[in-house]
Amino acid sequence: MSFPWGDERRFNSYSHYGKTHFGGRIQKLPVDAGFSCPNRESRTQGGCTYCANAAFSPAYLSDSEEIVSQLERGKHFFQRRYPSNNGYFAYFQAYTNTFAPLRVLREKYEAALTVPGVKGLIVSTRPDCLSDAVLDYLAELGHRTELCVEIGVESFHEETLEHIRRGHMVACVFDAFRKLHERGLHTCAHLIFGLPGETPAQWLEDVLLLNQLQPTFVKFHQLQIFKDTEMEAEYSRFPERFHPLSADEYVAFLCDYVERMSPGMVIERFSAEVPPRYLAVSPWHLLRHDALVKKVEDELARRGTWQGILV
Numbered sequence: 136m137s138f139p140w141g142d143e144r145r146f147n148s149y150s151h152y153g154k155t156h157f158g159g160r161i162q163k164l165p166v167d168a169g170f171s172c173p174n175r176e177s178r179t180q181g182g183c184t185y186c187a188n189a190a191f192s193p194a195y196l197s198d199s200e201e202i203v204s205q206l207e208r209g210k211h212f213f214q215r216r217y218p219s220n221n222g223y224f225a226y227f228q229a230y231t232n233t234f235a236p237l238r239v240l241r242e243k244y245e246a247a248l249t250v251p252g253v254k255g256l257i258v259s260t261r262p263d264c265l266s267d268a269v270l271d272y273l274a275e276l277g278h279r280t281e282l283c284v285e286i287g288v289e290s291f292h293e294e295t296l297e298h299i300r301r302g303h304m305v306a307c308v309f310d311a312f313r314k315l316h317e318r319g320l321h322t323c324a325h326l327i328f329g330l331p332g333e334t335p336a337q338w339l340e341d342v343l344l345l346n347q348l349q350p351t352f353v354k355f356h357q358l359q360i361f362k363d364t365e366m367e368a369e370y371s372r373f374p375e376r377f378h379p380l381s382a383d384e385y386v387a388f389l390c391d392y393v394e395r396m397s398p399g400m401v402i403e404r405f406s407a408e409v410p411p412r413y414l415a416v417s418p419w420h421l422l423r424h425d426a427l428v429k430k431v432e433d434e435l436a437r438r439g440t441w442q443g444i445l446v
């Protein structure tokens with residue numbers, strides 16, 4: 136049986152996207168371009184309460200390395216693990232990767248594209264850090280190469296965004312996606328399940344807003360609480376504000392969610408994995424990502440459902 140996206144898997148997977156658009160697996164190579172984040176630099180904000188950005192960057196990176204040498208090292212690292220790669224994306228991942236003058240952005244992005252085997256860029260940023268000049272440059276770049284702009288959406292609830300000090304509102308997210316889509320760019324929405332004050336019933340209702348946003352790709356992460364963050368302190372004082380799920384509960388929730396998602400959106404991830412040394416506590420006791428995906432697929436098969444069946 137083939138589903139609307141032309142594959143036998145019950146959700147529109149990133150691996151299928153790679154096969155149909157690039158003939159096989161494309162490895163993302165994380166780049167730390169040395170950018171900071173406007174939300175961390177602001178005296179009034181001080182950053183998101185869960186921010187521990189070092190946890191998001193692989194150990195082989197460092198700020199001082201040039202973009203090209205970082206990518207060459209990344210290629211060397213992944214060539215041994217996945218020898219059948221069909222190419223690479225330079226993934227500007229750490230902090231806010233549009234938070235610099237346009238001249239600097241241009242220099243760094245263009246440097247990445249000179250690396251043999253790099254077939255495109257993924258630029259991770261905040262919805263409030265996309266000036267018209269940057270958007271126009273990204274549009275021009277998107278005509279020359281494969282480009283995806285990844286936006287931290289995190290929550291569709293104003294109270295949550297305020298509570299975790301994201302420093303932007305939900306309307307700003309919709310505005311950013313509209314501007315990116317008007318320019319014909321691919322987008323990725325990054326969402327966190329489990330932020331304080333939210334419940335699984337609310338996350339399920341939010342899928343309607345995700346369908347309105349209509350990103351090209353989505354990434355789902357369960358909340359992870361990192362060491363030495365304000366959220367670690369909040370969790371220890373007010374654990375009742377958090378709703379972690381067991382592996383089985385999360386699988387059932389993901390199936391409910393996927394059934395309500397538009398079939399056109401490509402799912403990149405269902406959960407996050409970072410080295411345990413960064414975590415303060417692990418309220419979610421999840422399986423490794425591959426095992427979780429297998430359980431989601433098995434559960435969808437048991438239900439006889441698939442992505443978008445309830446849209």
Ligand code: SF4
Pocket residue numbers: 172173174175181182183185186187188230231261287301
């Ligand atoms: S936007 Fe990202 S880098 Fe900036 S404070 Fe929030 S989590 Fe940290």
